[in-house]
Amino acid sequence: MAKTSKTITIRDELVMNKIYLIRSQKVMLDNDLAELYNVETKRLKEVVRRNIERFPGDFMPACRQRQV
Numbered sequence: 001m002a003k004t005s006k007t008i009t010i011r012d013e014l015v016m017n018k019i020y021l022i023r024s025q026k027v028m029l030d031n032d033l034a035e036l037y038n039v040e041t042k043r044l045k046e047v048v049r050r051n052i053e054r055f056p057g058d059f060m061p062a063c064r065q066r067q068v
Contacts, residue, residue, distance in 0.1 A: 018033075
């Protein structure tokens, strides 16, 4: 059975407005990324954890509450 995939078109400005510069690092928040893909943040994190080998090592660092 073949997998089907959807093609999503997102304007560059929408993505660029979701990228923040924090301590000289470009950062995109998980809830913003989930919104772009139209999924729940919880589901996005689950998929990343299940397929962590497909992502760069610095893909998903987390901030502690006192850092926010």
